[in-house]
Amino acid sequence: MDAHNPAAVVIDRLVKRYKAATAVDGISFSLPAGSITGLLGGNGAGKTTTIAMIMGLVMPTSGSVRVLGATMPKERYRVLQRMNFESPYVDMPTRLTVRQNLSVFAQIYGVADIDGRIAQLAADLDLVEFLDRPNGKLSAGQKTRVSLAKSLLNKPEVLLLDEPTASLDPDTADWVRSRLEDYRVSQRATILLASHNMTEVERLCERVIIMKRGRIEDDDTPARLLSRYGRQTLEDVFLDVARGRQREAAQ
Amino acid sequence: MNGALEISPARVAAMVRRYWYLLRSSWPRLLDLIYWPTVQMLMWGFLQLYVAQNASFFAKAGGVFIGSVLLWDILFRGQLGFSISFLEEMWSRNLANIMMSPLRPVEFLCALMIMSVVRLSIGMVPVSLLAIAFFGFNLWGLGLALAAFFANLILTSWAIGIFVAGLLLRNGLGAESMAWTIMFLFLPLTCVYYPVEVLPDFLQVIAWALPPTYVFEGMRALVIDHVFRADLMLQSLALNVVLFAAASIAFLKLLQSARVQGSLLQTGE
Numbered sequence: 325m326d327a328h329n330p331a332a333v334v335i336d337r338l339v340k341r342y343k344a345a346t347a348v349d350g351i352s353f354s355l356p357a358g359s360i361t362g363l364l365g366g367n368g369a370g371k372t373t374t375i376a377m378i379m380g381l382v383m384p385t386s387g388s389v390r391v392l393g394a395t396m397p398k399e400r401y402r403v404l405q406r407m408n409f410e411s412p413y414v415d416m417p418t419r420l421t422v423r424q425n426l427s428v429f430a431q432i433y434g435v436a437d438i439d440g441r442i443a444q445l446a447a448d449l450d451l452v453e454f455l456d457r458p459n460g461k462l463s464a465g466q467k468t469r470v471s472l473a474k475s476l477l478n479k480p481e482v483l484l485l486d487e488p489t490a491s492l493d494p495d496t497a498d499w500v501r502s503r504l505e506d507y508r509v510s511q512r513a514t515i516l517l518a519s520h521n522m523t524e525v526e527r528l529c530e531r532v533i534i535m536k537r538g539r540i541e542d543d544d545t546p547a548r549l550l551s552r553y554g555r556q557t558l559e560d561v562f563l564d565v566a567r568g569r570q571r572e573a574a575q
Numbered sequence: 576m577n578g579a580l581e582i583s584p585a586r587v588a589a590m591v592r593r594y595w596y597l598l599r600s601s602w603p604r605l606l607d608l609i610y611w612p613t614v615q616m617l618m619w620g621f622l623q624l625y626v627a628q629n630a631s632f633f634a635k636a637g638g639v640f641i642g643s644v645l646l647w648d649i650l651f652r653g654q655l656g657f658s659i660s661f662l663e664e665m666w667s668r669n670l671a672n673i674m675m676s677p678l679r680p681v682e683f684l685c686a687l688m689i690m691s692v693v694r695l696s697i698g699m700v701p702v703s704l705l706a707i708a709f710f711g712f713n714l715w716g717l718g719l720a721l722a723a724f725f726a727n728l729i730l731t732s733w734a735i736g737i738f739v740a741g742l743l744l745r746n747g748l749g750a751e752s753m754a755w756t757i758m759f760l761f762l763p764l765t766c767v768y769y770p771v772e773v774l775p776d777f778l779q780v781i782a783w784a785l786p787p788t789y790v791f792e793g794m795r796a797l798v799i800d801h802v803f804r805a806d807l808m809l810q811s812l813a814l815n816v817v818l819f820a821a822a823s824i825a826f827l828k829l830l831q832s833a834r835v836q837g838s839l840l841q842t843g844e
Binding site for chain 2: 340342347372373376379380381382383397401404405409411413414415416417418419420421424427428429431432433434458474
């Protein structure tokens with residue numbers, strides 16, 4: 325951990341067991357403030373459970389999670405106002421308009437100038453024409469942008485994104501990635517991004533953590549992973565890991 | 576849990592606003608609040624008219640059935656208003672957004688309690704006016720007694736609503752039917768339409784352990800004997816304090832269990 329760049333998130337020997345299954349099996353990592361890290365893994369690798377434990381939604385079986393100095397979930401109310409998340413698996417009320425939804429969440433997060441912040445996000449994420457439309461009348465891509473707007477309402481210092489560009493066409497997805505990059509740079513935010521989209525991870529992330537069956541299989545920069553596995557793309561690296569080809573063999 | 580018991584009026588207001596937006600955007604939801612209480616009141620009102628023509632007791636105790644049905648609706652609709660607002664979060668897959676936000680559980684519950692009163696008012700005010708028009712029964716004429724009845728019934732309905740919300744958090748929508756049916760367990764046991772003495776002895780013990788029983792007995796004392804039984808209201812309040820505390824503890828335990836089991840991530844069936 326860099327003394328000048330303290331970790332925003334510190335995970336230490338984190339375990340989550342459900343009756344017969346182990347969803348997360350003793351993982352440790354830390355995210356320096358202002359960094360952007362990709363969390364890769366197949367279905368059931370433990371990404372969503374890890375994010376849920378960082379947010380304090382799920383109680384670890386053992387190990388610890390600290391976010392901005394607070395132990396989760398015990399001290400979550402000290403820091404939840406400084407965090408946010410976005411996931412395509414969570415929706416917002418469909419009968420409320422985009423403006424109503426955003427304004428409710430802005431008030432919950434204690435945003436000072438609610439109208440101003442909504443107007444700014446609507447402009448940034450190209451939502452102006454949808455603001456007074458019910459959430460249920462939006463396309464999947466538009467809903468994703470609204471969820472992203474919700475996740476940025478409180479200018480979070482720690483932002484957790486679960487497949488942020490799922491359901492978006494390539495052009496919009498690329499545009500959203502640019503907004504995320506801008507946001508990270510301008511706010512010096514710490515971002516953890518779970519994704520199946522290797523292009524996205526390659527483009528956005530300065531570090532990649534690959535999970536498999538609840539464990540961390542690898543953790544490095546995209547360039548070093550490519551070099552170590554002797555591959556041209558992260559997708560090939562991911563397939564090597566997913567299909568059990570050993571790193572040593574790949575080397 | 577640092578700060579878990581802090582209450583921010585702004586966050587409570589945000590949630591109330593969220594439910595109000597939903598309610599006013601949907602006329603079927605509004606109609607549903609009025610429709611069934613009206614049907615119930617009319618059915619019991621006409622039954623009372625018929626029985627009164629054939630039995631001198633009911634001729635003397637005019638309004639006892641309508642009073643019962645209106646007070647029962649406060650109890651039932653109060654809990655339903657609480658639970659439906661909670662269920663709206665699960666139906667719209669918004670619960671994780673709420674649970675990962677700075678909104679404290681106590682603020683969430685406060686918003687649900689406020690909405691239960693709002694929803695109840697939308698349904699009960701027109702129905703109580705119809706009771707005056709059709710049967711000459713003026714619920715509002717009960718005055719301070721009505722306030723005591725209302726306070727005790729709404730406290731019970733919130734306590735049951737809080738417990739059901741905990742079950743839903745822990746078990747997902749698989750427990751949804753509890754929200755709709757749990758209060759019917761109280762219907763025979765709290766002696767809504769008949770005096771407690773009608774029950775067998777062992778059931779009378781159970782009936783007197785339930786706060787609404789005292790309210791329905793108190794309502795009959797007022798309508799039939801024209802006596803306000805403050806002692807019954809105080810006993811009901813004491814039991815409500817115990818019930819409310821027990822329900823709140825159960826909610827927090829079930830929420831904790833939901834965090835351990837990961838069921839806040841999977842709120843489906």
